[in-house]
Amino acid sequence: MSESTHEERLLLIKSTLSVDNIDNRRLPRHLFLPGVALRAAAVIVSVWLFVLALQLIKEGADGLRPVLDAVSVDGVAGHFGFGWLGAYVVMSGSPVAAVAMSLFAGDALSDLEAFAMINGTRMGASLIVLVVGFVSYVFGRRNPDGLYIGVVALLTAITLWGPAMPIGLLILDKGWLDGVQVESPGALTSIVGTISDPLVEPLVDALPRLLLFVAGVGALVLGFALFDRSLPSLERPSPRFEALSQALQQRYAMFGFGILVTLLTLSVSLSVTILVPLALKGYVRRDRVVPYVMGANIATWVDTLLAALLLDSPQGFEIVLTQMLAGSAVSLIVLVFLYGPYTRLILGIAHRISSSRRSLIVFLAALILAPLAFLAA
Numbered sequence: 001m002s003e004s005t006h007e008e009r010l011l012l013i014k015s016t017l018s019v020d021n022i023d024n025r026r027l028p029r030h031l032f033l034p035g036v037a038l039r040a041a042a043v044i045v046s047v048w049l050f051v052l053a054l055q056l057i058k059e060g061a062d063g064l065r066p067v068l069d070a071v072s073v074d075g076v077a078g079h080f081g082f083g084w085l086g087a088y089v090v091m092s093g094s095p096v097a098a099v100a101m102s103l104f105a106g107d108a109l110s111d112l113e114a115f116a117m118i119n120g121t122r123m124g125a126s127l128i129v130l131v132v133g134f135v136s137y138v139f140g141r142r143n144p145d146g147l148y149i150g151v152v153a154l155l156t157a158i159t160l161w162g163p164a165m166p167i168g169l170l171i172l173d174k175g176w177l178d179g180v181q182v183e184s185p186g187a188l189t190s191i192v193g194t195i196s197d198p199l200v201e202p203l204v205d206a207l208p209r210l211l212l213f214v215a216g217v218g219a220l221v222l223g224f225a226l227f228d229r230s231l232p233s234l235e236r237p238s239p240r241f242e243a244l245s246q247a248l249q250q251r252y253a254m255f256g257f258g259i260l261v262t263l264l265t266l267s268v269s270l271s272v273t274i275l276v277p278l279a280l281k282g283y284v285r286r287d288r289v290v291p292y293v294m295g296a297n298i299a300t301w302v303d304t305l306l307a308a309l310l311l312d313s314p315q316g317f318e319i320v321l322t323q324m325l326a327g328s329a330v331s332l333i334v335l336v337f338l339y340g341p342y343t344r345l346i347l348g349i350a351h352r353i354s355s356s357r358r359s360l361i362v363f364l365a366a367l368i369l370a371p372l373a374f375l376a377a
């Protein structure tokens with residue numbers, strides 16, 4: 001084989017596998033199938049880690065109580081702040097919500113405390129969008145749109161899920177949804193035991209409860225990270241994805257689009273983060289970010305509902321369902337009846353924050369101080 005022929009083949013392979021062309025060319029079967037197999041294997045391993053982590057956290061729940069007491073995490077307000085800060089730390093709300101479910105199943109939290117902690121994760125889950133926007137601004141084209149999208153995502157989540165908190169607490173306190181508790185199917189409980197007991201039971205005998213909890217959190221974060229890695233890259237959306245997003249510019253369509261993308265990715269952090277490159281390329285108008293974030297924050301509860309089923313916690317299922325109904329009620333009221341003034345308010349505040357370095361610093365400081373204030377309450 002001549003050197004020129006060899007170089008031409010290398011160039012063809014690189015062009016075929018490039019991100020820009022991956023949706024415009026059909027990969028050769030011998031290259032496509034191994035990639036699919038690796039992604040499928042990653043999904044299977046991530047699900048196994050998810051199940052294993054939930055059981056470890058549940059068994060280690062008692063070990064966390066002295067830690068929570070030491071840092072004065074107590075009551076509804078304290079656990080709300082704890083969930084908010086936890087979402088900051090792991091840059092995602094789903095792992096922290098799953099931890100709350102496991103703690104509740106392990107009798108370390110009351111139903112109201114678990115609800116508050118899960119609700120707090122919504123307040124901080126979109127911080128990753130602001131981080132991605134900041135990185136894009138610093139290392140990219142100095143375009144502030146990425147920062148703007150991050151601020152809009154955080155403001156939308158905070159202003160919608162904050163009001164959902166008292167509504168959900170009232171529903172739980174009055175027991176209005178007690179009749180819709182869902183028990184885990186016997187087959188699911190059996191499968192969970194089969195894939196987790198061989199490792200969980202020896203660890204329960206060998207490790208202190210706090211170490212069990214730490215190991216469970218580590219496995220949970222690793223499982224979510226592996227699942228995200230197994231998904232097709234959405235940081236540079238394909239032409240088909242961009243064309244679809246361009247066609248869905250009406251508010252209800254964008255609301256449904258946010259639900260759909262989050263159901264596919266099972267991560268509001270990931271689904272909302274893709275707004276940054278879409279906005280920078282002009283495929284998503286600024287005023288359409290709000291309904292997208294609304295839908296994404298509702299659909300993200302699917303994995304937490306699954307966690308409640310895997311933990312065989314009917315009341316845990318009720319807690320998450322209450323969260324979904326309260327947040328959906330607030331979001332739909334705003335979307336249908338208050339969309340115009342609400343959107344103008346959010347976008348106006350976001351513009352002020354993202355267009356001034358001083359305002360952005362004040363906003364970031366407020367984001368840190370707010371959950372700390374709830375922790376100290």
